[in-house]
Amino acid sequence: MYSNEEISESGILYSLWKYLTTFDGQGTLNQSKSHRCGPSFQWSLDWPQRTLFHLYTGLKTLMDEEERYTSSGGVIYETISHSPKCQVDFSKQHESTSKPVEATNVVHNLKEIFATFKLDANVFPAPVVHATRDLCARYLGGIWTSLDDEDLELKAITGGMSNLLFLVRFVASKHPIGNEPTVVLLRIHCNLDTTHLLNESVIFTLLSERSLGPKLYGVFPGGRLEQFIPSRCLKCGELSIPSLAKKIGALIARVHALDVPTIKQPMLVEIAKKWLSKIGETNPNMKHELKGRMVALEKNSKYPQYVNIDVLTAELNLMEKCLAKSKSPVVFCHNDLQEGNILLRGDCEIGEDGALHGEYTDQPLVIIDYEYANHNYRAFDFANHMIEHILDYSNPQPPFYFINKERYPSVEQQKELFIAYFEQLQYIENDGQLPAHLVEEISVGREKFVEILRLETQRFLATSNLFWSIWSFMQSGNSPIEFDYVSYGLDRLILFYQSKSDLIELLDE
Structure with a gap:
């Protein structure tokens, strides 16, 4: 986890981390504490609850992932489950009857995995498909947790100069079991910087809430899952x-x-x-x-x-x-x-x-x-x-x-x-x-x-x-x-x- 010194040196990270002490993760604020958090943030009770919640879950996910990454020597070891961290409402989680996903290794440096794919190739390398399935299962839930690698359809989207972009959907024979998306955009960052990623995640969430950008489905070290807009x-x-x-x-x-x-x-x-x-x-x-x-x-x-x-x-x-x-x-x-x-x-x-x-x-x-x-x-x-x-x-x-x-x-x-x-x-x-x-x-x-x-x-x-x-x-x-x-x-x-x-x-x- 981040030390106090590291947190204080990063304006946006400090602000968000301090904010976690005033936000209980259930859509409510502890009004007995200050809402002015650091030099770069001014939080407002007028913000939509959904916006506040997404910011809370986004930061907590990033910091939890970073802690697991650090403690495991560079590789995140975690059993994929129906984690509440990426749900909009903790009290309304879908009780899926789909088969559990077996334990898997999610490599922290996704950039290295996805760099093995060439845009002009017709076949995706197995590590790319497997990593994509893992990420979708962890952050999208629903039917995504029971999919096998062969159930995914991936398409590289060209045009990104700073990111690798992939359109991800499941095969037509599979069907959603809740309100999970059926198609998403996977964005892999080519430059990994935790503070920068936090900053972008906050901005992305706010713009999504104000109808100025796609929805955010999941954020993790190295990239994010977002709404695909036809x-x-x-x-x-x-x-x-x-x-x-x-x-x-x-x-x-x-x-x-x-x-x-x-x-x-x-x-x-x-x-x-x-x-x-x-x-x-x-x-x-x-x-x-x-x-x-x-x-x-x-x-x-x-x-x-x-x-x-x-x-x-x-x-x-x-x-x-x-x-x-x-x-x-x-x-x-x-x-x-x-x-x-x-x-x-x-x-x-x-x-x-x-x-x-x-x-x-x-x-x-x-x-x-x-x-x-x-x-x-x-x-x-x-x-x-x-x-x-x-x-x-x-x-x-x-x-x-x-x-x-x-x-x-x-x-x-x-x-x-x-x-x-x-x-x-x-x-x-x-x-x-x-x-x-x-x-x-x-x-x-x-x-x-x-x-x-x-x-x-x-x-x-x-x-x-x-x-x-x-x-x-x-x-x-x-x-x-x-x-x-x-x-x-x-x-x-x-x-x-x-x-x-x-x-x-x-x-x-």
Whole structure:
């Protein structure tokens, strides 16, 4: 289990752990104790009981799993049973008559198991199938506890750059015995960090409760089980379709207006510094010639000949100085609004004229994968989303991405997105749910607000490029996902240098 020192050093872990002393696990709060838990959390009795319960069970599961992992020397030994930890209501557990699941070993480092599977393979390795069955039995209950390995149907879902994704269902001859899901999405994290995983689990749960993301079925060291929404990811070229751009703008507004209990300071630079530190630990002599794979170096421009940790550190330090001058408001941001993280519901279609057709045309899109979500400068979310218009990850051949700068949104296309964002903020304000600092932001009127946001976005393009360049160099040494991270990191760094002058303008303000 975590020591007091470890708990106190981790803001979100400390806060959640302290909260366990005020929450009895049965959906009630002990009001004799304080509900202000640590520097990064403010708990509220107004939160839905289901939200509080999911946060409680999610943390308890993670900490229990970590304790078992530590005490067993790296391998978790546990008999699969109908554990109450992942049930929504302890008092209404299903009394299953299905056969008990035999004791099994669940390896803590799921990343190693699932790394044995190749996306282009037709057959799943036995360890992958077995681990999947174990996880589903433990966290889903019901019929899942009586399934054999051959009763599972698995399908790899491509497109994830930080996670391995699998669609899991049982064969048609099997039937649910309760309200357990019949199909789920299994997400395996490629970077294991307990504090980060806790942070993401809290965020995921809150967004699920507010209809901004899939439901959470189970969370464990190394990944989670979540609701599968029949849908498809948007394609890169679809981001600029006016009908979709307006929906995306409205969704971003809903995310930015959320009051999420995480540290209310921009984490951008701090996270990038941690990534640089990891590079220093795993590849201290990293050195790459600055050559673009998909982006050409501009003539008569100043670029370093080689990229190493010192170069990246110097640019990050400059970026930090520039951001200190930024007036972009700090809000809760997704931070990775690329096409692969925006789903179009399966019953919606895009017509040849760009119009939406189907049952859910009011809310046809779902934003997913809040792995990098935290409080950040508002402009980062928009700058990152704009750049994603030119980054296409559908290339089946190395380097597994395309870059087409001609796809960058025009001023008019940007304004469509910003206007939809503004109007959604107005709607949220009318409902009395908009944070005070955003109420002040929109009080300047639509035209001025849109122009301010457009300028903010332009100046933050460089921050997105440098941030993901550092991330890519860090990923290059430890990711099982087939992707040319080094080339991607170099291309994003070249894009950083091409937009750096706009960032430096912040120093003159």
